[in-house]
Amino acid sequence: MVMAKWRSAAKVAPSALACLLAQGCVGVVFMGSTTRVIDQPRILTQGKPATWAVLDATVGATNSTAAWLRDHWGKPESIRSVIPETQDEQWTYKFGPMWYGVIPCAVVAVPLVVPLAREKVVFVVREGRVVSANVVTSHSSGAGASLFGPEGPMTW
Numbered sequence: 001m002v003m004a005k006w007r008s009a010a011k012v013a014p015s016a017l018a019c020l021l022a023q024g025c026v027g028v029v030f031m032g033s034t035t036r037v038i039d040q041p042r043i044l045t046q047g048k049p050a051t052w053a054v055l056d057a058t059v060g061a062t063n064s065t066a067a068w069l070r071d072h073w074g075k076p077e078s079i080r081s082v083i084p085e086t087q088d089e090q091w092t093y094k095f096g097p098m099w100y101g102v103i104p105c106a107v108v109a110v111p112l113v114v115p116l117a118r119e120k121v122v123f124v125v126r127e128g129r130v131v132s133a134n135v136v137t138s139h140s141s142g143a144g145a146s147l148f149g150p151e152g153p154m155t156w
Contacts, residue, residue, distance in 0.1 A: 027144020029103040031113050034139035040064065041123075041133040049073040049093060051119050051137050064130040066091075069123065076123075088126050095119040098138045105144060 043064065044053040049072070069091065070076075076091040101113030122134040 025105060025107070025144050027105045027142055029105070029109075029140050029142035029144075031099045031101055031103065031138065031140045033098050033100070033117065033119075033136055036135045036137075038133045038135065039131070041130060043069065043072075043130070045072065049095075049121075051095060051121055051135050054121055054133050054135050066125045066128045066130065069125075069130060082124065086126065088124055088131075091123045091125055093121045093123075095121075098136075103142075 038054060038056055040057040041064065042055045042057055044055065047053065073093060077094050078090075078092045080090050080092075082088040082090055096119055097115035098117045098119055099113040100116045101111070103109050103111045103113065117136075119138060120136050122136075123130050124132045124134075
């Protein structure tokens with residue numbers, strides 16, 4: 001009697017497993033970084049220093065002097081001369097970690113990522129004015145599919 005129940009369960013198990021897998025999704029996400037170069041950047045005055053606080057010149061008001069930057073963002077993590085003749089300097093401010101790697105997903109996501117760098121903003125300062133900024137931030141891209149969604153099969 002007990003063996004008959006186990007045999008019935010063994011016959012149903014593959015179908016139950018297939019149903020569980022069909023409810024999930026399959027996909028992959030790639031994680032890395034992206035760099036934006038901004039000429040004559042606008043630096044927001046509200047809140048803490050962050051990569052999102054550096055905008056294109058068409059947005060907001062500018063506060064692009066080296067003195068203002070040091071007063072509001074503090075001392076940079078590093079200052080280095082770019083070209084001695086022009087007296088250009090690079091002021092680097094670093095923030096949170098950036099993760100690099102891949103996240104495959106087959107019902108359950110399996111992150112295979114490591115923090116290899118940090119988000120940062122590198123300002124180019126010339127004659128006491130901020131002339132450009134390189135903003136390096138995390139970036140992810142990927143693709144996936146699901147058999148069942150609110151409106152049927154989906155891909156993204």
